[in-house]
Amino acid sequence: MLIVKNLVKKFNSTVAVDNISLTVNPGKIFGLLGPNGAGKTTTIRTILNIIKPTSGEIIFNGNPISYDYYNLIGYLPEERGLYKRSRVIDVLVYFAALKNLSNRNATNFADFWLKKLNISEYRNKKIEELSKGNQQKIQLIAAIIHNPSLLILDEPFTGFDPINQQEVKDLILSFVSEGKTIILSTHQMELAEKLCEDILLINNGKEVSSGKLSDIKKNFGGNNIRLGFTGDNSFLKHFPEIIKHDNYNNYSDIQLRDDIIPAEFLKKMIGIIDVNHFSVIEPSLNKIFIDLIRKNSD
Amino acid sequence: MKKIITISLWEYVEKVKTKAFIISLIITPLLIIAVTLLPSLLLQEDSPKVEVIGIVDTSGIFFNYLESEFRKYELPNGQKNYVLVNLNQLNKSYEEIKKIADKDVLKNLIDGYLIIEVDENKDFVFGEFRSNLFGNFKVVGRFEEAINYIKTKNTLEKAGVPDNVLEKIQVRTIIQQKKISEGDKTSDLDFLTTFFLSVIFILLLMMMVVYSGQLLVRSMIEEKSSRLIEMLISSSTPDELLTGKLLGLSLLGITQILIWVLIGMSLVASSLLPISAFKNFFPMLAYFILGFLFYASLFVGIGSTVNTEQEAQHVTTYLSLILMLPVVVAMPAIQNPDFIVTKVFSYIPLTIPTVMILRLNVQNVSGIEIFFSMIIMVLSIFIVTKVSAKIFRIGILSYGNKPTLKEMIKWINE
Numbered sequence: 197m198l199i200v201k202n203l204v205k206k207f208n209s210t211v212a213v214d215n216i217s218l219t220v221n222p223g224k225i226f227g228l229l230g231p232n233g234a235g236k237t238t239t240i241r242t243i244l245n246i247i248k249p250t251s252g253e254i255i256f257n258g259n260p261i262s263y264d265y266y267n268l269i270g271y272l273p274e275e276r277g278l279y280k281r282s283r284v285i286d287v288l289v290y291f292a293a294l295k296n297l298s299n300r301n302a303t304n305f306a307d308f309w310l311k312k313l314n315i316s317e318y319r320n321k322k323i324e325e326l327s328k329g330n331q332q333k334i335q336l337i338a339a340i341i342h343n344p345s346l347l348i349l350d351e352p353f354t355g356f357d358p359i360n361q362q363e364v365k366d367l368i369l370s371f372v373s374e375g376k377t378i379i380l381s382t383h384q385m386e387l388a389e390k391l392c393e394d395i396l397l398i399n400n401g402k403e404v405s406s407g408k409l410s411d412i413k414k415n416f417g418g419n420n421i422r423l424g425f426t427g428d429n430s431f432l433k434h435f436p437e438i439i440k441h442d443n444y445n446n447y448s449d450i451q452l453r454d455d456i457i458p459a460e461f462l463k464k465m466i467g468i469i470d471v472n473h474f475s476v477i478e479p480s481l482n483k484i485f486i487d488l489i490r491k492n493s494d
Numbered sequence: 495m496k497k498i499i500t501i502s503l504w505e506y507v508e509k510v511k512t513k514a515f516i517i518s519l520i521i522t523p524l525l526i527i528a529v530t531l532l533p534s535l536l537l538q539e540d541s542p543k544v545e546v547i548g549i550v551d552t553s554g555i556f557f558n559y560l561e562s563e564f565r566k567y568e569l570p571n572g573q574k575n576y577v578l579v580n581l582n583q584l585n586k587s588y589e590e591i592k593k594i595a596d597k598d599v600l601k602n603l604i605d606g607y608l609i610i611e612v613d614e615n616k617d618f619v620f621g622e623f624r625s626n627l628f629g630n631f632k633v634v635g636r637f638e639e640a641i642n643y644i645k646t647k648n649t650l651e652k653a654g655v656p657d658n659v660l661e662k663i664q665v666r667t668i669i670q671q672k673k674i675s676e677g678d679k680t681s682d683l684d685f686l687t688t689f690f691l692s693v694i695f696i697l698l699l700m701m702m703v704v705y706s707g708q709l710l711v712r713s714m715i716e717e718k719s720s721r722l723i724e725m726l727i728s729s730s731t732p733d734e735l736l737t738g739k740l741l742g743l744s745l746l747g748i749t750q751i752l753i754w755v756l757i758g759m760s761l762v763a764s765s766l767l768p769i770s771a772f773k774n775f776f777p778m779l780a781y782f783i784l785g786f787l788f789y790a791s792l793f794v795g796i797g798s799t800v801n802t803e804q805e806a807q808h809v810t811t812y813l814s815l816i817l818m819l820p821v822v823v824a825m826p827a828i829q830n831p832d833f834i835v836t837k838v839f840s841y842i843p844l845t846i847p848t849v850m851i852l853r854l855n856v857q858n859v860s861g862i863e864i865f866f867s868m869i870i871m872v873l874s875i876f877i878v879t880k881v882s883a884k885i886f887r888i889g890i891l892s893y894g895n896k897p898t899l900k901e902m903i904k905w906i907n908e
Binding site: 241246 | 496497500501504508512716719720721722724725726727728729730731891
């Protein structure tokens, strides 16, 4: 279990991280979300013990984090790159050795992961000869080769095609079932929504929202429906029951006043337009993200 | 400790494998040796063939003398070195003889010819050696010597000076150079050889510093721009990383030195270099290694703040120019050992290696001075490594603009 308490990091006069707290439970994926420049990378760097916090505590499995934890941590940085002119196997063995794996174990694990991610044939190739997607896979292997118990993944899905994205997703889920502690930082809200149980949303170094994703959704304003219909949507603005609506090609996502019962609203609509779809929906994480950050920035 | 070894081995193996390293390893010393040794080799070479040389002597008094004088020059196989031909035998006018002789030179029938012009008193006024190449220093020198002798002889005879005076005058004064060192040992090692050897050492040191400095800075730029550095320092401490890098670079340097020493030894074995040239070898090697370590630790610190290739080149060029500075004052330093600038440079860590390598061979440097300069080097390597580590710790994580000196000082104090 990773616990971060009242983390503050100042650079000169700017406050990059302002009193952030979070708890990551093993066997769960924790989503660290926020717009660019929100302070995610700084938070991650302090957890990694790359930089020292100005104040606050970071505790992993009951002890304050120190250099001894290096071998337990796996980190995939957002920006990717490897030693371009070196061989795949050499790079992997090097990173494994840096995590205190013996040479033999390192080679064995490297071969295991290369096979698992279907890129065994590139074992003896130079990194620069690989496609971008395959280079990313190598970097992912470099981050997990030592079987870390705390895994920090910064944008693990960018640059992958849908098939590879699925592979990486399955891989991350397999780590969850192994009981690893995982922090996922991403801008891809759809994936975060599917993978993360708990999230922390930060903006300008400060917490905007945190907790179980399901709770956040419930509290966000629950009375949402999706209405599919044929014809013009301009009629929607005449209804006092509607707080807000987002229009798409064939449907509109509508937020109703809390006292309105969706079924009653549907009955009213059937009399007016030709309804071909109706469903009660939860707000998407994407929507929550945008709304909360906008509100926070105002 | 294990991680330091892992990092240093990685740095070493990945760099040794590069083509650029292998090329620099062999090409650099070969180039330097070629440039420094070739001219002297070419000059020393005795042409083993008999040279046919024409003489155009309008006075008629020089030819016989020159012919008898030049008989003393022999080739190693006992043959006469020169065959002199009297071109006045052609019984043609001066202009015609010249035309014929020029043609013969171009056809390689004769190696060259000498024109001697005299005034009405049959005194020498002008000489010209014509051949199809420049650089007949040896034969021209011999003609000059011979003609000079007969000129002096004639002049003295006319003045009524007895012959034995001339013999006395002709004994050449030769001043030999000996270098004195402790324990009454003298050395008669050719000054130029020692001087060149120092210069070769300095050039090698400079090439090595520039080359490995660039190698190091470039690989750090790669690690920074790809954020690999973050993966590295989430696996090891910045100090481990810095020490590993320094060690790897030193291993690289030692490999280079070893191979260069082997080349040097094979030169001694093939007697291209006298063994005595390596008299000061060990102190020189010590300065070489200390100098390399000093600059390597400097490069690691400054290199960590650099973000682009261009900046890297500026940094490496400036640093190696400082290293080269002592060579500029080398000549005054040799002529005047107490030259104040030389003394000052002997105590500045940036210039100690080069100045001391130079001075070791041309002066007698006291043991105390060697001891102190080495202590200064070791201390400054220690200090620079500490300071570099502080800059490194923050520098490797700062992207964007190059930090100002003020910011760097702040990092050091942090």
